[in-house]
Amino acid sequence: MHPVSMINYFSDNKILFQKGDKDEIIREINIRLAGFGGNVPTDEFTERTENMIKQFQRDYMKVEETGVVDMQVIEAIDKFQEEYPIETYFAQAKCKCSTFTNLKEPTCDGFGLNKTNNGKTGKNYASGIEYPGLHRTLFWVLRSIMFYIDSDERYQHLTVDIVSSGYRCWTDNNYHNRVSTNHMGKALDIHIIKKEKAKSEHTNDERIVCCDLVRDILTEKTNAEYRWFHSNGIALENSYTRYHPKKGRDNKSIASNWVHYDVRVFESKFLENQFFVKTEKDANGKYLKELVKN
Ligand SMILES: [Zn+2]
Ligand SMILES: [Zn+2]
Incomplete structure (x- = not known):
């Protein structure tokens, strides 16, 4: 893939994960956003995960709450990590x-x-x-x-x-x-x-x-x-x-x-x-x- 089109692919609003999905990356998200509503390290995208994403979008990202994971959410979680070093x-x-x-x-x-x-x-x-x-x-x-x-x-x-x-x-x-x-x-x-x-x-x-x-x-x-x-x-x-x-x-x-x-x-x-x-x-x-x- 041409580098420019790759950037476009990853920066659009394509849904990567949503309720009902199961993936190791979802487990990571459930760990990393646990402070937003509370969650456990499961690999399942549960209702709790959806609410957690919504709270993160509302409070941290200040964007419309969709409750799904797209590249914007992924990048915002990485930014959250960098912004608050531990x-x-x-x-x-x-x-x-x-x-x-x-x-x-x-x-x-x-x-x-x-x-x-x-x-x-x-x-x-x-x-x-x-x-x-x-x-x-x-x-x-x-x-x-x-x-x-x-x-x-x-x-x-x-x-x-x-x-x-x-x-x-x-x-x-x-x-x-x-x-x-x-x-x-x-x-x-x-x-x-x-x-x-x-x-x-x-x-x-x-x-x-x-x-x-x-x-x-x-x-x-x-x-x-x-x-x-x-x-x-x-x-x-x-x-x-x-x-x-x-x-x-x-x-x-x-x-x-x-x-x-x-x-x-x-x-x-x-x-x-x-x-x-x-x-x-x-x-x-x-x-x-x-x-x-x-
Ligand atoms: Zn103690
Ligand atoms: Zn000791």
Whole structure:
């Protein structure tokens, strides 16, 4: 094909994928736009995928909502990836056990040692698989948080400061006498602050307010829910003022001045090893435009 006609072919409104289709590229789209309404890494173009595309067209692309994937949508997803880099956040999300002193156990490379259930049995140990990396969906949701902070005037004074906790392996857990297993690849904790001043200049209450606003982004824009009563969506830990409308607040577990979100309620087929990655490059994947052309 002549280069010029090739450009025309890829820049027209030809429908590449629509509801009912099944393809590995659709799986990629379901991962990359998960922050727009919420989704799971299926290769099927579902009603949820259609709504997600519509929300992305409406909010990010600012074009007419068609709910189908054409080359414009493909290019916009690649642009979304470039516009909101996650490199620094990914580095911060690695397990920090190798920085501890006086450890009795071997340290990991940032993503656990493939242990299951701490290598032990008994009621004192929660069942916990060390997944081989961090779930890709977490980072694409992080991108959508950055986008909604940028684009909605209710949130424009905010910024994502750091990922304070990403991966926490069994060595890390045992060091801290902790048995929770969400953070073995399925969760991120992020700090949200006001753009105009350093974190140290915030009061604790100010930081809680900033985090509550991002919890609102996640419930409004990603359909995240508090705690783990739902399935196949993003889950949030409670704060003092934000919690499940029916189940209420559990005062024992409050994430106040950080935002905890996770993919714990994904079905097991959406928690397969292929979705857990150890590098920012693998979290991103190849540009969709390349995948489509191949
Ligand atoms: Zn570790
Ligand atoms: Zn957490």
